[in-house]
Amino acid sequence: MIAFGNYTYIIYIGLAVLLTAGLFVFYILWKRRILKYLSGRNEDYGSMIIGSPRRRLLREIILLVSILLFGLLILRPQWGENIREVNSEGSDVLIALDVSRSMLARDIEPSRLDRAKDAIRWIAGSLKGDRIGLILFAGDAFLQCPLTNDIGAFMMFLDAAGPDSIHRQGTDIGRMFAQAYRVFEKKRITSKIMVLITDGEDHEGAAIEAVQQFKEMGVSVYTVGVGRKGGDYIPAGEEEKSGGEVFKRDGSGKLVRSEKNPKLLKQLAGRTGGAYLDISDSFADLRFILQIVEDQHRNKYGSRVIKERKERFAPVAIALVILLALELMIPERTAQSRGPSLLKRLIRRFRRT
Numbered sequence: 184m185i186a187f188g189n190y191t192y193i194i195y196i197g198l199a200v201l202l203t204a205g206l207f208v209f210y211i212l213w214k215r216r217i218l219k220y221l222s223g224r225n226e227d228y229g230s231m232i233i234g235s236p237r238r239r240l241l242r243e244i245i246l247l248v249s250i251l252l253f254g255l256l257i258l259r260p261q262w263g264e265n266i267r268e269v270n271s272e273g274s275d276v277l278i279a280l281d282v283s284r285s286m287l288a289r290d291i292e293p294s295r296l297d298r299a300k301d302a303i304r305w306i307a308g309s310l311k312g313d314r315i316g317l318i319l320f321a322g323d324a325f326l327q328c329p330l331t332n333d334i335g336a337f338m339m340f341l342d343a344a345g346p347d348s349i350h351r352q353g354t355d356i357g358r359m360f361a362q363a364y365r366v367f368e369k370k371r372i373t374s375k376i377m378v379l380i381t382d383g384e385d386h387e388g389a390a391i392e393a394v395q396q397f398k399e400m401g402v403s404v405y406t407v408g409v410g411r412k413g414g415d416y417i418p419a420g421e422e423e424k425s426g427g428e429v430f431k432r433d434g435s436g437k438l439v440r441s442e443k444n445p446k447l448l449k450q451l452a453g454r455t456g457g458a459y460l461d462i463s464d465s466f467a468d469l470r471f472i473l474q475i476v477e478d479q480h481r482n483k484y485g486s487r488v489i490k491e492r493k494e495r496f497a498p499v500a501i502a503l504v505i506l507l508a509l510e511l512m513i514p515e516r517t518a519q520s521r522g523p524s525l526l527k528r529l530i531r532r533f534r535r536t
Contacts, residue, residue: 186492188259200254204247211243238513245510252503260499261492274313274376274476275330277363278303281381283321283354284346284431285441288382290415291463296345299380299409302462302469303341306378307334309473316366319344322353322386324362356381356451357389364396375402376476379451380462382410383444390451397455404455405472409462410443417441 187193280303286296307315315337316330327348328340346352356379367375377397383406397404416430416438431439449459460468 184262186261188261188492188494189257193258196254196257200250204250207247207250242510242513245506245513249503249506249510252499252506256496256499256503260495262495263493265491265493275316276306276310276313276476277316277318277330277366277377278306279318279320279324279359279363279377279379279381280341280344281321281354281384282319282344282346282348283384284352284417284419285354285382285384286409287346287418288410288415288441289418290411290413291409295382295409298462299407300341300344302380302407302409302466304338305466306469306472307337307341310334310476313476317341317344318359318362318366319348320355320359320362321346321349322351322355322358323349324355324359325349326362326366330366353386354381354384355387355389356385357387357393360390360393360397364393364400367397367400367402375400376472377402377404377457378407378472379404379448380407380409381448382441383408383446383448384441385444385447390447391454394451394454402455403457403475404452405457405460405475406448406452407460407462407469408443408445408448410441411463412443414440414442 189196280299282296286299287294289295291298303317312332314330314332315328315334316326317328317337317340318324319327327344328337331337359379363377367377394404417440419429419431433439443463445459445461451457452459458471460471462468
């Protein structure tokens with residue numbers, strides 16, 4: 184069964200081919216009308232210009248077929264199958280993203296969360312053949328995107344992440360580690376990397392104890408801090424009647440200020456042989472993570488058989504070239520229809536007058 188490599192553009196290519204063919208047919212009809220008019224006005228012009236109707240028709244058919252073949256060539260025709268075995272290998276990178284309300288603080292423009300998501304996009308776009316997964320956490324944690332090679336799907340899950348993704352607010356890094364442990368425990372992998380992106384707030388205080396199991400598993404945790412010294416107030420996601428923004432307040436009515444906690448993040452990274460990085464000013468430190476991924480022992484996920492359709496553009500291209508060459512070699516007028524030269528005909532007409 185024939186298929187097309189550029190089938191997504193079939194409507195546009197089809198319209199372009201039909202438009203070109205339509206214009207060519209219009210030109211043919213206009214040309215015939217002009218030739219008929221000239222032959223009716225002057226017999227000498229008719230014998231010189233019109234030539235052989237059969238040869239002219241043959242050339243027109245060849246050009247029309249060539250237009251259709253050109254459109255078919257652009258569509259990349261495919262039929263038949265190639266079967267090959269592919270080894271899939273790479274590292275598994277699990278990213279944990281803090282989506283608690285404190286990540287909406289604007290000590291980093293436009294917000295800590297937006298900055299963190301941009302960093303994750305940069306990491307995901309720089310990976311080569313590696314699987315990447317995403318865990319979201321606040322007061323609770325869940326696996327937003329399983330480990331996958333499909334970067335496009337991962338980006339869709341990332342774009343949808345936000346404070347509303349998790350109903351239970353607060354920040355429980357220990358619960359996030361428990362969820363991440365279940366992900367790594369199910370995967371038989373040798374390259375184990377986890378990236379934690381947060382401002383470092385931890386309301387439950389169970390993070391240090393929870394990270395110990397990662398050390399035993401051999402998973403390196405790289406903590407990435409976002410936020411500035413002094414921090415900023417936390418938006419409550421509401422607006423006052425006057426149009427101003429509402430910020431979160433504690434039980435006594437005071438505004439709650441969120442600050443980055445690099446001390447905790449350094450401790451978490453140090454317990455597992457990872458490193459602490461900061462993205463508040465630039466993404467330069469993230470290159471270190473990519474270098475670690477490349478240096479890690481590459482894990483083979485196994486082999487799989489892939490069926491690929493064979494490209495068949497070559498026969499179409501050859502047929503197109505042959506038709507165009509044939510069109511050039513077919514004269515429109517026979518030797519008999521050419522008659523005397525144009526100069527002789529003009530001299531004859533001059534003598535008649």
